[in-house]
Amino acid sequence: MERLLDDIEARVVGCLVEKDLATPEYYPLTLNALTNACNQKSNRDPVMLLEETDVIRALDSLRLKQMAHQSAEGVRAAKYCHNLEAVLNLDPEDLAVLAELLLRGPQTVGELRNRAERMCPVGDLQAVEELLQNLTEREEPLVMSLPRQPGRKEHRFTHLLSGIPEIEETSALPTEPARLKVAAENDRITSLEEEVAALRTELDEVSKQLKAFQSQFE
Numbered sequence: 710m711e712r713l714l715d716d717i718e719a720r721v722v723g724c725l726v727e728k729d730l731a732t733p734e735y736y737p738l739t740l741n742a743l744t745n746a747c748n749q750k751s752n753r754d755p756v757m758l759l760e761e762t763d764v765i766r767a768l769d770s771l772r773l774k775q776m777a778h779q780s781a782e783g784v785r786a787a788k789y790c791h792n793l794e795a796v797l798n799l800d801p802e803d804l805a806v807l808a809e810l811l812l813r814g815p816q817t818v819g820e821l822r823n824r825a826e827r828m829c830p831v832g833d834l835q836a837v838e839e840l841l842q843n844l845t846e847r848e849e850p851l852v853m854s855l856p857r858q859p860g861r862k863e864h865r866f867t868h869l870l871s872g873i874p875e876i877e878e879t880s881a882l883p884t885e886p887a888r889l890k891v892a893a894e895n896d897r898i899t900s901l902e903e904e905v906a907a908l909r910t911e912l913d914e915v916s917k918q919l920k921a922f923q924s925q926f927e
Contacts, residue, residue: 712774712796714870720747720757721767722776722870723811725791726804727752730828737780737788740764752824754813797851802840805829807851810868815855817863841866 714722724746729736738746744764750756768789771777775796780788793799799807805825809816813824822837831837844852845866855865856876867874 712776712870713872714771714774714776715767716871717747717757717759717763717767718771718776719811719868719871720753720759721764722771722791722793723808725777725789726793726808727812727828729791730801730805730808737782737790739786739788743768743789752812801829802831802836803844805831806837806840807844807868807870810852810866811870815865815867817865819863821866 721743724743725736725738728738728742728746735742740761744759744761747759747764748757768777771791772779775792777789777791780790782788793807794801794804802825805828806821808828809821809824816824818834818837818841821841822831822834825831825837831840841852841854844850845854851869852866853869853873855867855874857864
């Protein structure tokens, strides 16, 4: 994707989408309101502590990427809004799920379904799965499925607006004592088999030597 976002840009555009869908009466957002939204302690992972100057720089970059712009509604104070639905051709349900991924990072289908509902009705789990599949199978994918984590039954999904993430290598689950016992027994059996093979080789060699010695007296 050409319009790759850094962490602050992702937070800013995610907040703009969230407020557009969840509290349209307060949208577009002033710089102060947008900065406060970026620094919320709820529904954010990680929690950030941005200055207004950080947000302005992100807005300027997002404007060049055609993802955000200053609204014409601002009279006494400038206000800002996103442009994702036009740039990426997204429906409200898509925007809600994408905003959750931008604001809280990788999540399971169930987590996305429950959290995106505060912004827009997204349907049941199957509907969210289909939505994620569509976002994954686009000509320019916006979402990808991550490898399942050890000890977890469900895959998590992440957005691709910041590029393909590095997949962290996860440590293997602790090996069960029974499996360790079986492995030790297998090693012992293998060692015994190798020892028997070596003894057979030595016995064959002794047998050959004995036959050679006996032939001298025939």
